[in-house]
Amino acid sequence: MRRLVVPAAIALLGLAGTAQAHPKLLSASPAPNATVAKPASVALQFSEKLMPKFSGADLMMTGHAGTTHPPMKVAVATAVGADGRTLVLTPKSPLGAGRYSVAWHVVSTDTHRVAGNFAFAVK
Numbered sequence: 001m002r003r004l005v006v007p008a009a010i011a012l013l014g015l016a017g018t019a020q021a022h023p024k025l026l027s028a029s030p031a032p033n034a035t036v037a038k039p040a041s042v043a044l045q046f047s048e049k050l051m052p053k054f055s056g057a058d059l060m061m062t063g064h065a066g067t068t069h070p071p072m073k074v075a076v077a078t079a080v081g082a083d084g085r086t087l088v089l090t091p092k093s094p095l096g097a098g099r100y101s102v103a104w105h106v107v108s109t110d111t112h113r114v115a116g117n118f119a120f121a122v123k
């Protein structure tokens with residue numbers, strides 16, 4: 001029954017909320033599934049202003065040299081840009097060639113929490 005209850009709750013929320021504005025990931029650099037030269041940072045632009053305290057992302061290396069391996073966390077500094085809507089991850093050391101995934105979670109200023117993930121590759 002649990003599977004039925006959740007959609008019903010979401011439907012109710014949809015009816016009750018006229019000003020529901022969940023943060024959406026508008027764009028990212030590197031773009032999802034892109035292959036890029038070594039990026040100095042990873043920037044995620046959202047549709048809503050973010051609460052920096054509750055917003056962040058994990059950058060993981062998932063493979064290199066044509067192999068995949070268990071996700072290895074990459075040390076990054078995380079900041080919200082001056083526009084309040086962009087999450088910027090700056091790796092502490094340059095990203096090597098390989099495959100990466102970004103698992104992000106953000107809370108917008110209207111307290112809505114959204115999470116997602118995408119992958120990119122560095123050549």
Ligand SMILES: [Cu+2]
Nearest residue numbers: 061063064098
């Ligand atoms: Cu690796």
